[in-house]
Amino acid sequence: MEARMDSPPTEGSFEYDVVVMGGALSGAATATLLLRQNPGIRILILEKSAKLSRRVGEATVEVSAYFMGRVLGLTQYLNESHLAKQGLRFWFTNGEVKTLAEASELGPLYQVRVPSYQLDRAAFDEEVLRRAGIAGAEILRPATVIDVQLQPGKEQTVTFRNGDGTRTVRSRWIVDASGVAAILARKQGWWKSNIEHPTAAAWSRWKGVKDWDSRELADKYPSWSRAVYATRNTATNHVIGDGWWSWWIPLKGGDVSVGVVFDQRLVDWPQEGGKLGERLKAFLMKHPVAREILVDAQFDEEDVHWRKNLAYYSTTFAGDGFVLVGDAAAFMDPFYSPGMDWISFTTSRAAALIGAQRRGEAMSALVERHNRDLARSHRCWFEAVYKDKYEYMGEFDLMSTALIFDLCLYYLGVVSRIFRYGENALLVPPFSARGIGPIFRFMRTYNRRFAEIARRRRKRRMLGKTNRAHRCLIPGFKLHSANPKLFAQGFAKWARVELGELFSASMS
Ligand SMILES: Cc1cc2nc3c(=O)[nH]c(=O)nc-3n(C[C@H](O)[C@H](O)[C@H](O)COP(=O)(O)OP(=O)(O)OC[C@H]3O[C@@H](n4cnc5c(N)ncnc54)[C@H](O)[C@@H]3O)c2cc1C
Structure with missing residues (x-):
């Protein structure tokens, strides 16, 4: 000293x-x-x-x-x-998806292993x-x-x-x-x-948002309901589109926080069509999943917010x-x-x-x-x-591959350190330790690559091809191991994406 x-x-x-x-x-x-x-x-x-x-x-x-x-x-x-939270869940769409049950879904199959809260x-x-x-x-x-x-x-x-x-x-x-x-x-x-990341957001708290695990939805879509063993409602649900995503976070007592975040380079936020809350609802209602869950919901007029350049x-x-x-x-x-x-x-x-x-x-x-x-x-x-994640987050195949890598590496490099070393690990912010370079470069590489693929698809009007009728259900992440099976699954998915790109390039 x-x-x-x-x-x-x-x-x-x-x-x-x-x-x-x-x-x-x-x-x-x-x-x-x-x-x-x-x-x-x-x-x-x-x-x-x-x-x-x-x-x-x-x-x-x-x-x-x-x-x-x-x-x-x-x-x-x-x-x-x-509320105890049940992980992250994502819902995709394309022009062919008409109902909640048809939307491709990404999320945990079972209840999560490590605690988190809403x-x-x-x-x-x-x-x-x-x-x-x-x-x-x-x-x-x-x-x-x-x-x-x-x-x-x-x-x-x-x-x-x-x-x-x-x-x-x-x-x-x-x-x-x-x-x-x-x-x-x-x-x-x-x-x-x-300025490399021009995002903006609008949000509110809502009453009357449907329960994702309700009897009503289970009766309407029985096989959809049975496909997942976890509680869907207490996850952070993400209803997602091209260049934007929305969070659906239930709060104790029944209100639900729902908001949209978008990349201003990719999404034209509606400037007309009533007050901000009304435009927020109208924006979401274009997505078939949001339409199902939000149809009877009302935002709190006193609690509607907007923030630009986050x-x-x-x-x-x-x-x-x-x-x-x-x-x-x-x-x-x-x-x-x-x-x-x-x-x-x-x-x-x-x-x-x-x-x-x-x-x-x-x-x-x-x-x-x-x-x-x-x-x-x-x-x-x-x-x-x-x-540039907003370039590809609306693509089921790309986003599910990225999520597997992102979360495996979060568990391996950040979460497991905290459970191993306790609060001392909080003195080492992510990516600040020596030796982290290869992991950082790997993450930057797939992130850049997926953004590039999505840009190409957007140009060719080929977005969202896997956004209907697919399900990527993750059994769960473990601590103190690299989650090798999941990692392998991530690489296999990436390889499939690349083959698909080669094929569609040769067809065009
Ligand atoms: C759209 C959006 C969604 C988000 N969702 C999540 C999420 O799901 N999970 C997550 O982890 N993070 C999320 N975040 C980030 C999260 O909101 C913030 O990281 C967190 O709330 C910051 O807490 P804070 O205490 O630093 O600041 P704040 O919560 O903003 O608190 C700052 C405090 O300082 C006070 N203050 C300000 N000026 C003065 C002054 N002049 N004098 C005295 N007091 C002052 C304010 O009154 C306030 O109480 C989100 C952010 C955005 C924009």
Whole structure:
């Protein structure tokens, strides 16, 4: 351990050791980790809203579920107050698909093996914040941060509006957990839109969405109903089209979160046809699967949202005295729900960085490593999984092959490490470790190749040929093994795709 060379301001000269800007999941989780790892640390959380509202980020995946359940210690609460999730399920279409039962389906055959949850974020984030308060954080709300002054290695100041007045506090550290507001990145000029990935989204919460496992659907489509042993309704269902996908996430109590994400290069979002909620419903109703499930549903007029150009990142993630977590640091894409995995890694790293400074470790090398690891993780994660994925995600054969590879490698490289090494593995964000290059390049290769195939099919008007009457049902992923049978299945599917492409090229 190296000793600090400069003379740090003494702890007593600040009102707080850490000021956290934003009290939703990222902010409250960072505070919780810091309080656990640094007894007596003085933390102030400033949260703009008096009551947290529903927000996107309702589906967890294996890493974020581990973080919430086993690291934050919320397993019992999650099981009692939210829903156990049954994996990811996808529904494809083409001009010939007329009913739900005809749509090609991709998803788990059985219930999943590793826990994950469907969350009502309004309730969940309130609970995480409440527990951070019980653990010792001071929470001020509604309190809106209006200015921040950074002095690396010295005193940070945060000015906020609280009630009728304005107040300034000093602290050794600032944690930016302000979500898309990204207070620090925008103020410091570090915020960059990811122009390679121009996605947009519209969403709402709905009442009256049909239960995928209902008696009605089982009577109407008996063999469709019997084809899968898992509960379909508590999966994140994805109704998917060319250049777009939609999420269908059931929430405890009966509401369902349904939203569309699309690549603006591929989809012309309807600008006319009523209010946003009406256009969202009309857009979805063109898909035969959505038509079946959404026909009687009504969106909540007060809870309809739109966001453009979803993907962005900060070019700086930390300095000596400040650190960015969750959406305040970057956002990639909601497909596969990586948002709360990113929160799990960035909050764990933030707590480790602050802890190291408090133990007197030299900051410059640690800060440099923090910035390098998170920048590399974000960039490689994007290139390996998301870049141009919207080109091919609506193609059953391509997407089912990619999903098998994507999930086998997620289990092998990320999920199994967390179950093997525990929360320490959350200090190593995906793609940041040495030796990961070949896996990254393999993922980038098939992702690029499938995008290229889809582009060619689009040009030849040959999209969606396997989107009717096919089923790819995955028995499940295992930990501590490379899921070799599934991997082999992935390669066999890829080979079939390539042969099909050769054949259709020779015919044209
Ligand atoms: C369309 C879409 C779908 C998504 N679906 C998923 C999914 O299924 N699964 C998943 O894991 N992720 C998903 N995500 C990502 C997920 O929503 C985010 O990663 C996550 O909610 C970010 O949490 P956060 O705590 O970082 O930020 P937020 O939840 O945005 O919280 C930021 C907090 O900061 C507060 N704040 C802002 N400005 C100030 C200020 N000036 N002063 C004080 N407080 C302030 C806000 O009030 C807010 O409470 C999705 C994202 C999008 C866009």
